[in-house]
Amino acid sequence: MTFETLSHAPKLSRVFARAALSRSRTGDTLPDRALRLADQAIDRDHVASYQRLCGWDVNDVLPHTYPHVLGFPLQAALMGSPDFPLPLMGLVHVENVITVQRPLTADDRLGLTVHAERLAAHPKGRTVDLVTEVDVDGERVWEGRSTYLARGSGDPAAERGSQPPGIPTGFATAQWRLPADLGRRYAAVSGDVNPIHLSALTARAMGFPSAIAHGMWTYARTLSALGRAAQGPVTSHVWFRKPVLLPAAVDLVVDPEATPLVAGLRSTRTPEIEHLVLTLS
C-alpha cells in the first residue's frame, strides 16, 4: 500500500460536489493507497462546538467519536476518487466500530491515516470498510472502522456481516426532541454536507421523505448520554438501523446489566422503529 500525505484536509463541500457530477463507478478492486494527514493541531473552539452539539461537557478531552470527524474528509476524498469502485453519493453508513487506546486531549497533535478494505457482497448491494487510524508520536491511540453500503443488486446468498444484539426493551432512559435543523447544525460542525441531511427538499431529491439525522450525531449523542462508561479506553460498536427522519422524538434505552453494555435509540411515537443499537466494552 502506498501512503499519500496531504498538506491539509480536503474540503468536503468540494468532494461532494465533484462526486455528484461524476459518472457511475464500477470495479472490484479498492484503491491500494492510504491518505494521511500529519501533525494535526486540535482547534479547541471546534471541539467545544462538537461537544456542545453532541451533549458532552466542554472540556479538554476529545470525545470518543471526535477523531472520526477529523478523519472523515480523508474518507470522503478516498471514496470520491475516480478509482474507487462505489459511488460516494448515496452510500449508507450501516456500521461503525471505534476503539480508543488512550484518551486524547486537545493538546495532542494527531496523525490521521485512512484506507479502504473489505469490499464485500451484501444482500442489498456491496459494502466497504473505511479504516481511520490515529497516532500520536508514532503510537496508535485511536482506530475507527466505518462500514458503508452501496445499495444495488445484491447477492441474496451473501452474509449480512456482524449482527447486533437485540435493542433493550423497557422504559426510556432519556427522551430527546431532535429539531428539523439538526442536520444543518451537525453539517456546520462536521463538514458532512451530504444533501440527505440538510433539508427536506434536498433529502427528497435523494429518495428520503425528509432530512435525516447524521448517524454519527445519533452515535455521538448516545455515547455522551452514557457518561463515564463511554470515556477512557473503550470500544464502541454501533449498527445503524432505520434513519431518523427530522424533526423527531427518540427514546434512549439502555441495559446497563448487559456485558457488554447495550444501548439503543428508538422512535418515541413508534417504538418498533429502531434507529441504532450500540455496544460498549
Added chain:
Amino acid sequence: MPTPAPTTSSTPRRAAVLGGNRIPFARQFGPYAEASNQDMLTAAIDGLVARYGLAGERLGEVVAGAVIKHSRDFNLARESVLGSALAPTTPAYDVQQACGTGLQAAILLANKIALGQVDSGLAGGVDTSSDAPITVSEKLRIKLLKVNRAKGAKNQLLALTGIRPTDFGIETPSNGEPRTGLSMGEHMAQTAKRWGITREAQDELAMTSHHNLAAAYDRGFQDDLVTSFRGLSRDQNLRPDSSMEKLATLKPAFGKGENATMTAGNSTPLTDGASVVLMGSEEWAAEHGLTVQAWFVDAETAAVDYVHGAEGLLMAPTYAVPRLLARQGLTLQDFDYYEIHEAFAATVLSTLKAWEDEDFCRDRLGLEAPLGSIDRSKLNVNGSSLAAGHPFAATGGRIVAALAKMLHEKGPGSRGLISICAAGGQGVVAILEGA
C-alpha cells in the same frame, strides 16, 4: 424507659481540609468564553478526583454555587457531579452568597463534617462573566408570560399584539448594587476616600500580588492546586513583570475627579473560573490514605448597613473578624498567614486601616482597644485576586485550598485567617489551623 443509642457523637469532631483543585482563571471573553459554569465546575471536580484517586467514590455531599447563573442551572452542583467521575450517588446542592459563596460552602461542609452528618465532601464555586445569562426587558418579559398564559391560538395572538417594538431590549447581569444603583467599584471608591487610601499604596499592593503569584507558580507551589483547562495552565490575568511605573500609567476607572485612585490595575478584572476543596473527617482521610493539610477551625459571617450610608459596602469583614477572634480567644496578631481577598487593593488597605483605627474599633466594633496592625509580610504571600482574577464564587475555594497547603508546609499549630467581602454588604471570614 430505654434510652435510644446516640447515632451521632454529641461532641463535634474536627473537619479537615485535605486538598483542593481549580482551573486557571481566564479573563472575560478569553479561552473560557465558550465554557459554561457547569463545564468549568465539572472540570475542577474531575481534576480533583483524578489527583486524589476518588473516581467512582460516593462523597457525603458536594456543595457549590455560582453568583451569576442561568435559570436552567438551578441544580448546578448536582448536574456537575453527574457529569464528573464521582459516583452518581453523591448528593449535591447549590448555595449563593455573592463573593462569599465559595467560603460559605466550605463552612457548611465543615459544620456537617463536625456534626458527623457527613464524612467527606467537596465545597466550591464557579463563575463565568463570558457565558452570561441574558434576559429580555422587564416589560417584554411580563407580556411574554401573558402570551404563555393565554388559552387558545386566538387569545395568544391577541396577547402577542400587545407587544410593542419599544418593549424589545436585552439585559445582561451587572455588578451594580440593586438598592443603590452604584457599581461595586463606585462604592469602594467612597470607602477608599473615607480611609484616605492612596493610589501609590494600592498600586504597590497590586504589584506585590502579581509578583507573589508568579513566584508561587515558579517554585511549583500551584502544581497540586491547579489543573489546566482549555489550553490555559496559569491564570491569564497574571503579569509577572508588573511594576509601579506601568501601574502608574493607568487612568482611574472608579471614583471621580483628581483624587480618584482606583484603576483597572488595582481592581480585579471580570474573570471565568472554578475551584473545589476536598474536606473530610480525620477517619475518612486516614481510610483513603489522604494527608490532613489543615483543620477548619471556625468561621463568622457579618453584614453591614451600606444602603443608608452607615458603612462601606465591602467593610463587613472588619466586623466579622473581631467577633471570630473573641470567640476563639485570639488576637489579630496570632496568625502566620492572612488571606484578605483583593476585590480591590483599596478593600484590603481600608480593612487593615480600620483595624488600626482607635475610633473605628471603639465606636463601630465596640472594642476597648484597636485590633492593631499585622505583619504585612504575612499577607497574601502567594498572591491573591488582583493577580489571579476573581471569578466570584470560585475565590473562596482558591483561598481555602492554597492556605491549607501553606499551613501544612508551615507545620502543626500554624494559623491562617481568611477574610472575604461580598456584595450586599456582607463579609465571610474563617480560621484554619495547620496539621
